[in-house]
Amino acid sequence: MILDTIGIPASRPGRKIAIWAVSLVLMSIACWIGFQSDPHLADENHLMENAQAAALLLACLIHGWRASKLERGSVAFLLHSGLSLLMYSFFLRELEIRELDAPGQHFWAWTEHTVRAIGWSLWVVYLVYFAKHIRRVWAARRALLATPVILCALCAAVFMAAGWPFDKEKFASVSPANSAFMEEILELNGYLILLAGSASASLEEGENKKRRRA
Numbered sequence: 001m002i003l004d005t006i007g008i009p010a011s012r013p014g015r016k017i018a019i020w021a022v023s024l025v026l027m028s029i030a031c032w033i034g035f036q037s038d039p040h041l042a043d044e045n046h047l048m049e050n051a052q053a054a055a056l057l058l059a060c061l062i063h064g065w066r067a068s069k070l071e072r073g074s075v076a077f078l079l080h081s082g083l084s085l086l087m088y089s090f091f092l093r094e095l096e097i098r099e100l101d102a103p104g105q106h107f108w109a110w111t112e113h114t115v116r117a118i119g120w121s122l123w124v125v126y127l128v129y130f131a132k133h134i135r136r137v138w139a140a141r142r143a144l145l146a147t148p149v150i151l152c153a154l155c156a157a158v159f160m161a162a163g164w165p166f167d168k169e170k171f172a173s174v175s176p177a178n179s180a181f182m183e184e185i186l187e188l189n190g191y192l193i194l195l196a197g198s199a200s201a202s203l204e205e206g207e208n209k210k211r212r213r214a
Helices: 002-006 014-037 047-068 075-094 105-132 134-139 141-145 148-167 176-198 203-213
Strands: none
Touching: 014 176, 047 075, 047 176, 075 105, 075 134, 075 148, 075 176, 075 203, 105 134, 134 141, 141 148, 148 176
């Protein structure tokens, strides 16, 4: 099952974390080698950005699927539905639909406006629903922060933040092309960690393990 394959368990996560860490290092090295041969690898809507979009879309679907299996109004449901929406938003940020090299530019521009409007509408519905259960979420905050799914999200945020200076070309000693590559590789690492997090142990899995130990 995909959750067991790519996710990080609640207990004894060390081996899976090591596998992911080694995989990300090897992937980064492979991207750097490829970038030396093809500088367009890190361009907009090219291989690295498309890989980011694919990882985010898959993470969005996994979180959505997991939310659909949970009790409505539960903290775990709010967690996975919120993260699914967040992955959807990141996906739209990385995939510039109107700039796809495909016929029918007006159609694709209209499509982009439509899917973004759907995203904003879903966020409004989610935030209103979340506000009704905010006390329950706040009460579970410590348990949430200890779950692999949240820890993966925080780790991914570090990678994404690290890419910001390269996006803005803050380092004068780094060429624009290399800055673009560094931004994309850091974001790709972050989004792959988010993908791992989407399949990782969540609040309910951790609680179930505690009950079994008790």
